[in-house]
Amino acid sequence: MNERKLKILAAVVEEYVRTGEPVGSKVIASLPGIGVSAATVRNDMAMLEQLGFLEQPHTSAGRVPTIQGYRLYIEELMSPPSLPGEERQRLDEMLASQGPMTEELLIENATTALAELTKCAAVVSDFSPQFSVISKVEVIPAGKRVYVVLLITSGGAIKNKSCRLEFDLTNEQLDLFSGFLAENLEGVSVADLSDERMENLTAAMSAYMMTMAPLVEGICELSRDLRQHALTFRGENNLFSCEELDKMEIVRFIEHKDELVSLLDSSFSGIQVMFGENPDSFVIGNSSMIVSKYRKGDHDVGSLGIIGPMRLDYAKVIPYIEYFSQKITDLISEESESPPGAGSDTDTGQKAPPNG
């Protein structure tokens, strides 16, 4: 494995990515920076094929990179990712939105922008609420026997749900209940809102106020919502526009996209490239996925990435993903400069069950 063979491998990958056609020795030999004859290139290519980095669709065709070939290219050969200043500015514009920027909106914009820029499907899995604390619980009368329960986190996430009760509550009952909720939930880390803890809460409650069961149930549901990884998915269309992906597999993939969450979150920090090579998996064959985590403060709180054909201009798209994950990290970390709340509260018991 000498310098020249690596150069030829890189050239084959880039040429194939550019044209989509198997690449022959003549084309490679004519490329600037190679400087040897087609015959020599042929010898090297035969070697690269033996080593498993290239393959031939059929005898009289050019060479195409194998998955192993792509891996080597991405990890060692590719020109190191960089993003010129003007590009950065364009990306910043795509992230921005008129009006104030919420975390949710930021993630949506990033996903949409990523899909547009790369012509791939883009996906973000966000589990940042897990690292915030409940900052406010409210119960709001909203009509006859209808109440809205509202959960607000220190991270700015808001969840609400309306619940129907059997009876109307008196102001006194409402105050009592609100107080109980505030005392037991405000300041508690979202990650600590285990089903178990919520059940304990329900149990402690129910002895006193059976009528409020639907409200408690509502709050349980909201807390489950908060703990769940929120998946944002854009650019399905781009997958369908892509010749080398099987339409049926795309359909199956989109139907199972929830399974992506575990895949996305299993990745470690830094940029990671995965290939769709296992035909049993829900992942599309011949596809590749490029993922990066983003952080909030010290924690990884989400993953963002793109899914596209294996034949992808990695040198172009990886910088986008790097830039966006860094940008999101910066933006959401800065906005939470405010005190991180009461911190982790591992107490699973309740305080002061009301006696209404």
Place this chain on the structure above:
Amino acid sequence: MNERKLKILAAVVEEYVRTGEPVGSKVIASLPGIGVSAATVRNDMAMLEQLGFLEQPHTSAGRVPTIQGYRLYIEELMSPPSLPGEERQRLDEMLASQGPMTEELLIENATTALAELTKCAAVVSDFSPQFSVISKVEVIPAGKRVYVVLLITSGGAIKNKSCRLEFDLTNEQLDLFSGFLAENLEGVSVADLSDERMENLTAAMSAYMMTMAPLVEGICELSRDLRQHALTFRGENNLFSCEELDKMEIVRFIEHKDELVSLLDSSFSGIQVMFGENPDSFVIGNSSMIVSKYRKGDHDVGSLGIIGPMRLDYAKVIPYIEYFSQKITDLISEESESPPGAGSDTDTGQKAPPNG
């Protein structure tokens, strides 16, 4: 145009829908209920072609229905739509969900079910909030200089948004502001929340409390959200699985699906079938769309429908759409049995600007 010709047209449509292949005279002649020879069928088919109800892909192929042919079939020939009891039960199960049923959830379930049942894309455009009144406006402190504004309608829709202020509000200011909002917005019909009215409100406010501008802006945004038609779209995949639709057109269509709103809502009451025949439109060529309005009380408050290939088992899918639109009408009308609120309030002025 005699009885038999109509019977033959119907048979061609049904046979073509079943097989996807152009239908020849022999097949039709062999069908039970025809009872004439292939030659006779041929004569009739030639006539039907002259009249514009059938066409031939090429000289030596069978016949295929034209758009006009489908229209006649749907309007006159098709066996009248009906749904056996067991089917109804199945549909009811698909509409249901564990846990309490909100209007939003109902619409989501219906859209998903429709997409699954018909193997088409399903769409619902809901503008029911326009016919409800604001039942509650709340401003909730949610952190340092952060406030959540909350709008609840009599129809059960809830919208929230967090806003960042320059300064923290005193309790007094908050009460004053809440009172002002309650007085000016609660009981007002959502349809009356014109931009103009909101601007007047803002103007009346701003003289007194410039600091609260972001909150007012937030409320304006929420009210715009409420007035907008909410589009629910499911089963894109099904479109891509469909041979006779052009993939590129599907992509274009999905990218422009917002334009559907006007198309959906322009339809009149009752079931309506539209065909994608205009190549300039964003609608997919060779597609058909079946739409029905649903009501809440006396108003049409939304449209639901499916989009699929023109070659569609209309006799099978139309009952689904009819049933769902009726069911949604029933469910959302029943749950709003409660008094319809203060009714239309056409007063666009303000009351009692606070003097804080």
Place this chain on the structure above:
DNA sequence: ATTAGCACTCAAAGAGTTGGAGTGCTAACA
């Protein structure tokens, strides 16, 4: 009015042919 019979049409599928891009191998060369 209906039907059997027949000549006609034409897309689709298969068989044979050709062209050319690309290969591997060998022998000559630096």
Place this chain on the structure above:
DNA sequence: TGTTAGCACTCCAACTCTTTGAGTGCTAAT
């Protein structure tokens, strides 16, 4: 020993030619 020109070989892709058969329209008989 590494590189290169030359050449025979392979095999896909494109093309033509032929065949097949489903389906038609027309005509004459019933």
